[in-house]
Amino acid sequence: MRHPPRLSALFTGAALVMASCAFAVMGTASGAAAAPLCTVEYSVVGQWAGGFQGAVTVTNNSSALNGWSLGFGFPAGQTVSQGWGAKWSQAGAAVTAVNEGWNATLGTGASVTAGFIASWSGANTAPSTFTLNGTPCNTDPGPTPTPTPTPTPTDPTDPPDPVSGAPVLSVTGNRLTDQNGATRRLLGVNRSGAEFMCVQGHGIFDGPVDDASVRAIADWEANTVRIPLNEECWLGLDNIKPEYRGTNYVEAVKGLVDRVLTHGMTPVVELHWTYGQYTGNSSGCADVHASCQKPMPDAQYTPAFWTSVANTFKNDQRIVFDLFNEPYPDRATSTTAQAWTCWRDGGTCPGIGYEVAGMQDLVDSVRATGARNLVLVPGIAYSNDLSQWLAHSPTDPTGNLAAAWHVYNFNTCSTEACWDATLAPVAARVPLVAGEIGENTCGHAFVDRVMAWFDARTLSYLGWTWNTWNCNSGPALITSYDGTPTSFGIGLRDHLRALN
Template identity: 85%
Template structure:
């Protein structure tokens, strides 16, 4: 989010339903189980009132296929409204998922996954039978010789286990499938606020933060029942560059950030440390400033300093997995180039990017910098278009050897992807694969009608969101949640506060 002028100087856990399906293969040895020719895993990865998100993973155990079609029937009147990874069609209860041109080849032992969103009423049981290219997949041939009758007492059926209890306070976070989880395996949602100031006050020569960040001020955030605080940072202040006043740079700045992180943790909340303003001169389309220094939002991180910033931050916090890293606030390489392909390649790989005059550090460079320190903290990776576009996030996502990435997304009422249709088409596929965190939500109306819609969509799917911002600004010039650091809300803030209190 861009900032108003300062001074003239300035899932519920995913339910999993699995059906393993097989048909006989000619030539099985006597006494051995038949080799499955296909297996199908059907999963419900999230549900809400009147709807759910599902996926199917098909593994081909027979001869290689060049073109495939999966068939099954819903049992409870479910209706698919959209899908991805296949060409979906439905007639009455019958559903067909046929290959796209890019995934038509399905070799022996290869798998393909497709997802969908569907409506339901009352229940949504898993389909009982599947076919692959017309061959029945739910007939288990079993062994070719009779199975001996077991002797001894009949086993007592076990009751379903209860979901794990969440860890108390700020948890050490990990990633399990598309969920953030704690050490007990319980699903965790990041729900809270941004605490702006650390990105601009130091470089403008006014201090470390905009307003108080003492224990009472942090307690006021916790009183809203927030469980997460996102803390924007400045690259040059952290690294101690001499364009910043000595009293606000280097070790002094790092200590101030560490102090705020410690207070957030002490109140049982998750700190998200995030890189907001960076070095690099950009004067192209949508430039926030012409300054080479970290005095505004740049379109991408720079290769000269940003990897060093994340190396230092990761070394500072890597021994505490309760802390989350957010790589870069709002990339917008799409404003510097005319093609989406160039923008997404720049986003991931960095280097020399069209329209950007400095060497860029891509998201892969930053993930590599963090992991090279030995850090196993969860890392948030934003999209393009000021983090509002995740349409090609999955196709270009950086590789993480730790498997601890989540997607970060921002939305305001004036963004392009600001309606449920866009969220269904671009966010749902991402959230089916990785955890999704809306790092900034807000509106410039001084009300909360828009964020109410955002929060409802995210709540229905068990996803995370953070309101912008816990600062006493004029809500018409920048979404401000409070009028006082004691937690008195603006009319905009009332919407977030009441939702957090209802959830937590």
């Protein structure tokens, strides 16, 4: 999001390939074949030269299990290199996925999803035979014996209870899940300031970020706070005043992150403003320094920024990384294809005069540190276009990527018809987080529609912004840091409270 005038100087070449081998379970009538004791849906989530990401969803149609083991064989020499959601092993063609401690219970009718990265060559033929604890899946089990009742202390079909406080978030299929396997949503606000105050020479944050002000966010029943950052201030470049750069800046950000966690909320640290001179279409400023939103991250400093941020926070996986605020290479390049290639691969991009760091570069920088934190990857057109996100998404060895999207009433994709056409397919495959939602009307009719669409699909959203600006010059949620809402913010506040 651009700020009010007082605040600113106003798989390489790979497309994701679906190879779904889903098995439907049909209801049975008298004389019909019985339902399989277990069913498995296998899919190739993404494929590139020599490798692919796969997923399996297992449904237990029999009695409850306390511990499970999925078995299948690869028919074309594929080899699993790593996985998540289960303990993966392979002997020859035979692959085994054994439950983790947190998802060992698999009740009657319950499902569990696990994912993996594997290599392939020649053909990537899907497996056709699966077993669950040795029992064949997706086949008629024959006559059903009379079961012996086994008392259980709790209903095994109940969904897992969410962990208390801020969770460690993982991607499970198209959901965000916590350590217990419970589905989670990121619902909250943005706390703007650290992206612009330091580069403008006014401080580090815009307004207080003490315990009382963070508690006021929690009082709205928010569970997430997104914190925009400035790469020059974090890295301590000498164009920033000494008191607002380097260690002073980093320690201030860490302090806010700690207070957000203390109040049980998820911190999302996000890169907002970056280095690199861009004066082309829709330029926010002519300055080479990180004083406005640039169309893409720069190769000179942004990978170093994410290496430093990831090293700072990698030992606490409750913290989420949001790679770049609002890419708009589509405004600089002449074709959408060029924009998406620039977005993913970086390098020399048409219309952008500096060397670009692509989304793959940034994912690689984070993962090279050993960080396994959830990473949010935005689209193009100021993060409002996800139409080719699935076809160009970066590869991640941890499988812990989610799509990030922004929407305001003045954006191109601001109707339910557009969301149905371009967002729904993404949300069906990966978790989707609306990192910024807002409107410039000082009302909340538009964000009410956004929240309704996202609620119906159990998706995440964060309001812009927890700052006391005039809501006519940019969406501002509050008039006071005690949490008093604007006429725009009251819509988000009341909605969050109604959800809890």
